[in-house]
Amino acid sequence: MDTLTIGQLARAADVGVETIRFYERRGLLAEPPRRPSGYRQYEPEAADRLRFIRRAKELGFTLDEIGELLALRARPTENRDRVRAAASAKIDDIERRIADLEQMRGVLARLVSACEERSEHADAAMSGCPILEALEPRADRTSRTAEDAQ
């Protein structure tokens, strides 16, 4: 027997049974043939397709994008450019996200080290860890009349 039930497929691809049906509804997975009982019968390659989906998700593609990728895959050579373009766009996207995260990390790192310095010569007990204060004033401050107990 070289077809799989949905549960066997789920174990093979390490996803949930419900996830497989969900992908089918979303059009990411073709409807497989059925046994007379209605049970889905998958070929082992279905697990590859599921792994493809998982891998693409890990690479930051949304399910919609993955659907497009799978559609392109059907006719590969003529769509090479489009696949390449999609991947390039995704790279740009990823680079933006990396840059954002690096900026965040920089800000937090500065604040943590500033905070540590203060802790060491523990005199300035009157001023808190600068992390919180530093978060507040984003670039150009709007008018501040000083003097206000919230």
Place this chain on the structure above:
Amino acid sequence: MDTLTIGQLARAADVGVETIRFYERRGLLAEPPRRPSGYRQYEPEAADRLRFIRRAKELGFTLDEIGELLALRARPTENRDRVRAAASAKIDDIERRIADLEQMRGVLARLVSACEERSEHADAAMSGCPILEALEPRADRTSRTAEDAQ
């Protein structure tokens, strides 16, 4: 007049009116005093608090985490260590995310360039852009009998 209506505050902090009420429900924003009519009356500092929230969100904190941060802020000096610890944990988190994204980018970049090479000496028309194929086999392959037109 130095109090703001919710709409003025929303414009000042560049968030939606509904968002402000949502933050209030979530406990991120204290309930402000009201006019007899029930209208909320905000001090200008409320805009700082909203900017704090926005900034922290940009830094990757969830609203729950921001709530904790704001709670810690109330008693700053005694909580310095905890604030610092929270920020450090967030840095670790950010670094993990950066590493993941860099890996994704690496994979995609390799695939795109491999694809470009093929396009140049455009002989291998039989094999598609390797992006799609390369996505599939995740590390150790499970049995593949070759030969299958899906």
Place this chain on the structure above:
DNA sequence: CTTGACTCTGTAGTCGAGTACGGAGTGTAG
């Protein structure tokens, strides 16, 4: 005084990617 913009409350909808559940039918090992 009227008009129109604003605000109030409470509830419901959105998006993405699933996950859970109920009730019925099926496959199979012992």
Place this chain on the structure above:
DNA sequence: CTACACTCCGTACTCGACTACAGAGTCAAG
């Protein structure tokens, strides 16, 4: 033949962070 695991379908729920809406009341300008 009887358990019991598995599968079917459809619907509803989850999470996070909002966003929209209905219907009523309020404020300020002209």
